[in-house]
Amino acid sequence: MAEPAQRAVVINPAKICQPIGAMYATLGINQAVPLVQGSQGCSTYVRYQFNRHFREPVNIAVTSFHEDAAVFGGRKNLIEGLYNLVLRYRPRVIGVVTTCSSETIGDDIETFVKEARKEIGRGLGEDILAQVSIVPIHTPSYAGSHVKGYDTASKAYLEYLAAPGQPNGRLNIIPGIINPGDIEEIKHLVREMGVDPLVIFDISDTLNAPMRLPKPLYPEGGTTAEELKDCANSQGTVALCRHAGGSGAQYLLRKFNLPAVLGPLPVGVANTDTFLENVQKITGAVIPPxxxxxxxxxxxxxxxxxxxxxxxxxxxxxxxxxxxxxxxxxxxxxxxxxxxxxxxxxxxxxxxxxxxxxxxxxxxxxxxxxxxxxxxxxxxxxxxxxxxxxxxxxxxxxxxxxxxxxxxxxxxxxxxxxxxxxxxxxxxxxxxxxxxxxxxxxxxxxxxxxx
Ligand code: SF4
Missing domain, CATH: 3.40.50.1980 (Nitrogenase molybdenum iron protein domain)
Structure with a gap:
């Protein structure tokens, strides 16, 4: 049988839909919640995927599109959804993740977010509004896979949050779609070289959390909103996965002139050698015995x-x-x-x-x-x-x-x-x-x- 491009159907895809990639990144941010602008199915199956891979519960909110939103647009759903999310969960960061339906309707989520911010300020107070960053992320699934979703989110968060300040001497690492254990190992290598890693979208604690009773609203760990702001002041950025996070590193290069290295993922002898050499080039650190x-x-x-x-x-x-x-x-x-x-x-x-x-x-x-x-x-x-x-x-x-x-x-x-x-x-x-x-x-x- 021919390749999928010559066939009418795809059989057993080896990819997932775009929004899950954006949610993967969002769950690596401290006290962050992805808010899915779409139907319940677009969030439920994602929760299920995360639960069965990481064996952890995850917070994913959804604006719950039904027939009316599919016809008239999701403005009301998004404004009410954001208001309720801030009212009940007080997140520090919300990633508004679009879906096939909201993108097809043409929802102007940037404008909706501005309106929602006014509502939140009026109803809950300006001090509470000042505590939350709301970042629109466009992830129509017909235009890419979960890999592109992560990549798009990496750029969206940095565009919205990174800001110039004093040099912090740290090294940005954008992990991509890899595991908590991988991130721990990267931190180990970088720290052995005497360099302080700033992992952007750090799921090493948030998706490998200890049991706490009563269960807290958010897991410990993750990249804080302050760190996302401060990553503009690091020595440079290594995106471990070129396709998932490369756009974030390139944005920091263009906007703040931070040296950027895209991949390769340091698996194996040669790729790990390359990673360490890149850390050495950016920071001047030496590879220890x-x-x-x-x-x-x-x-x-x-x-x-x-x-x-x-x-x-x-x-x-x-x-x-x-x-x-x-x-x-x-x-x-x-x-x-x-x-x-x-x-x-x-x-x-x-x-x-x-x-x-x-x-x-x-x-x-x-x-x-x-x-x-x-x-x-x-x-x-x-x-x-x-x-x-x-x-x-x-x-x-x-x-x-x-x-x-x-x-x-x-x-x-x-x-x-x-x-x-x-x-x-x-x-x-x-x-x-x-x-x-x-x-x-x-x-x-x-x-x-x-x-
Ligand atoms: S493919 Fe589109 S409609 Fe289906 S779950 Fe993903 S975003 Fe939702």
Whole structure:
């Protein structure tokens, strides 16, 4: 069967809708609530995705469109929704996240937000109004995936909140759609270099929170509104994922002249080396022996386990930055990537993966913006022996009788992976163990591993 572009339908998409990306970013802000300007379904399924990946409750509000809003517009819904949200929850930041329906109607949410602010000031007081920032974020799902939603939100929040002031000596990190454990690992690396990281959209605590009784209105942690303002005064910005957060870093470069580095996601030896070199270039910090030791342990593990990985054929799918980085790791392990898919279309992704695989003399089929149906066909043709991707690949892996190594978002058929990093040298060790143990657990026909 043809690629989705030549077909009438997409079968098993490897992407999610735009608003969830904007909400992913918003949930990394201290005392923030995403307010979905759309129908209840546009927020309920998102809550469900977050709950089953992070095993955490999340606050997501919705303006609850019904027939009248779909016909006459969502002005009344948004003004009332914002008023009630501030009245009951007193958030510091609200991200107004649009949806297919509100964008199709043509809701002018910027004007609606101004009207809502007047109502809140009149009804609840100017002091309460001054405490809350309300940021419109346009995320029509027919114009992009969750990756674009995160990227759009990164720019929207920084445009609205970042402001010049005194240099703070910190380094901005925009993580992209990665896990709390990954963010902790990045903070560890940067701090080992003696640099103070300012993580913009920091979900490391908000989506990995301790149990507190009675349950507080908001989890601890997250980037504060003051930090979002202050990030204009940092030494520079590293967007770990070019496609999810790159626009925020580029905005800070254009507006405040902060050096910006976009990717690659530091998974594997070469990409982590590049990340550390970039931190060094921006801040002047040196890479300490403790980090060199972590690198050495990773290299040792690679040498110790190469008999399990060399020449294994791998198929990889998911978000562009993760897939591109994991493809490099797979090559570093001596495996052969045979099919590589980004569910989000991107010319940069295709060029990046082609460049990485050319370095290692392998030629995978590279799919950009395609679906898991096309991916599976090629993975079967190219006799993939292991699949790397998120939980949407479970049925495919079972049908193909190959192991699925879970990476990316969402992972809902395993617990705890969101706490474990795959970035940095130590995270790559974790990823390697996942890959090798999956291979060892699996009874390949004609295989010598279990003899
Ligand atoms: S695709 Fe559009 S209508 Fe469907 S959940 Fe996403 S935003 Fe809502």
């Amino acid at each position: 403790s980090v060199e030791r972590e690198r050495g342990i990773l290299l040792d593990h690679m040498a110790d386990t190469s008999q399990y990985t060399v020449m294994r054929r791998a198929a990889i799918f998911g978000d562009p930055d993760i897939v591109s980085a994991v493809t490099r790791v797979v090559c570093e392990l001596g495996m052969e990537p045979v099919v590589v898919l980004s569910g989000t279309a991107s010319k940069d992704f295709t060029a990046e993966v082609a460049g990485v695989t050319a370095e290692y003399g392998v030629t995978p089929d590279i799919l950009s913006g395609s679906d898991l149906f096309a991916f599976e066909q090629l993975a079967r043709e190219r006799k993939a022996e292991v699949i790397l991707g998120h939980s949407k690949g479970v049925d495919m892996a079972k049908d193909m009788r190959v192991p699925l190594v879970r990476v990316g978002f969402p992972v809902y058929d395993r617990v705890g992976l969101f706490r474990r990093p795959i970035v940095g040298y130590r995270g790559t060790l974790e990823l390697m163990d996942r890959i090798i143990n999956s291979i060892l657990d699996f009874a390949y026909p004609e295989d010598k591993l279990h003899q």
